[in-house]
Amino acid sequence: MSKDKSDREYDLVVVGATGYTGTITATHIAEHLPTNLKWAIAGRSGVKLEALAAELKKLSPDRLQPAIEIVDVEDKSKLSSLVKKARVCISVVSYHHVGAEVIEACIKNRTDYIDTAGSVLHIRNWIDKYHKAAELAGVVLIHSCGAFSAPQDLLTWASVRELAKKFSMKTKELVLSVVSIASDPSGGTIESMMERGAFGAEVLEKAQQPWYLSPTMGKQSSNSTNFFGMRHDSFLGGLSASAINAVQNRAVIHRTWGLLGGGKDYGPNFQYNEYKKASSTLAGVFQILNTRAIGLLLTIPPLKAIAMMFLPVPGEGPDLEKEKNYRVEMEAVAIADVDDDKAAPKVYSHFAYPGGPYHTTGAFLAQGAASLLYVRKLEGGAVGGLLTPAFLGADLIERIQGVGAELSTKIV
Structure with a gap:
């Protein structure tokens, strides 16, 4: 702990604590982090914060209870005063509207920061604006530390390390299969997906590029799927190019590659490809069509207007008990960088969490x-x-395993 943080009032503050994901995150903290943690829950509504604090006390009455901080994130002076009190800030706000304000306050006050922002367009903008300033200030900013993209980033990191450890080889490709993840969205997720329409077609096209977030350009590879958008792997089985967050996760993981030496750790020819598990070609094609339909529904103005009549608004989401009983699961294969792919050593990795994507996100943010x-x-x-989440490495893996997750690797 640095000296200038040792006497701060809070170890941790959750900004946006009364939203859907914020509530789940605060609940995870109350149930799993050390009972002597000095922390605060922050938001605009004192009534909602009081109600949340009462629920948290029921869950864990013997721990230090969170302080309540009423703050409008758009009030930069009050936000700065709040952030200055904490050593670490979890931000679960509307990143499109006020995400930058929290980041700026954290850099100014040398408070480490973590969030679940997933839009590569926003992250690219924040990289350009804040990366160097945060680096000079010694402040850590970690984005996308939720069900998208933390498990994928950590599975990749762990698999690459295993190949290097056992065979002293770099990695050519990490192929990931999403086995199970619920698609019931929260209002915040819907809002984030709909924001894509605010960007021009040219910007959106650039954001699809594999190395959009990386400080250096990696190797450009050809399409790895067939005419139907399908791929088969001897370990993972049938795969369809229908994983809804594949572009985001690839960009985040390729940023990890770039920040860790642009090939020095992972290998100069490394690439990440993500798919959804498919039982057959027909099932896979249906998955692809469904994913594209969702994209159109949330980006074309007339369809967006209709969708908003039925979808949850920010602050709302799936039934909490129902969401808690879902399961997030994914598996991956890392292929060593040799000329003959069939003879290449491989690492199989697996991640599972006993909860839905929002409970998984709450766990990753808190841990x-x-x-x-x-x-x-x-x-x-x-x-x-x-x-990126992978920069927390083995420690975050151990912590997430300690709250019920499986994250493992093995040579195959």
């Missing part, structure tokens, strides 16, 4: 914040900047 708070050991010798 990622705990890693920054208690250990803060960053990969590649990083001291700050706009980083």
Whole structure:
């Protein structure tokens, strides 16, 4: 712990705590982080914060209860005063509208920061604006630390390390299959997806590029699927190019590649490809059509207007008990970088969490914040900047395993 943070009032503050994901995150903190944690829940509504605090006390009456901080994120002075009180800030706000304000306050006050922002367009903008400033200030900014893209990033990191450890080989490709993840969206997720329409077609096209978030350009590869958008892997089975967050996850993981030496750790020919598990070609084609239909529904103005009549608004989401009983599961194969793919050593990795994507996200946000708070050991010798979940490395893996997740690798 740095000296200038040792006497801060809070170890941790959750900004946007009364929203759907914020509530789940605060609940995870109350149930799993150390009982002597000094923390606060923050938001605009004192009534909602009081109600949340009462529920958290029922869950864990013997722990230090969170302080209540009423703050309008758009009030930069009050936001700065709040952030200055904490060593780590979890931000679960509307990133499109006020995400930058929280980031700026954290850099100004040298408070480490973690969120679940997933739009590569926003992240690219934040990289350009804040990466160097955060690096100079020694402030860690970690985005996308939720069900999208933390498990994928950590599975890739762990698999690459396993290949290097056992065979002293770099990785050519990480192929990931989404086995199970519920598609019931929260209002915040819907809002984020709909924001894509605010960007021009040219910008949206650039954002599809594999290395859009990486500081250096990697190898451009040819399409790995057939005419139907399908692929088959001997370990993973049938795969369809229908994983709804594949573009985001690829961009985040390729940023990890770039920040860790642009090939020095993962390998110069590394690439990440994500798919959805498919039982047959017909099922896979249906998955692809369904994914494209969702994209059109949330980007074409007339269809968006109709969709908004039925979809949840920000702050709302799937039934919490129902969401808690879902399961997030994915598996991956890392292929060593040799000339003959059939003879290449491979690592199989698996992730599963006993909860839906929002409970998975709450766990990663809380445990990622705990890693920054208690250990803060960053990969590649990083001291700050706009980083990725993989920079929390083995410590975050151990923490997420400690709350019921499986994250494992093995040579195959």
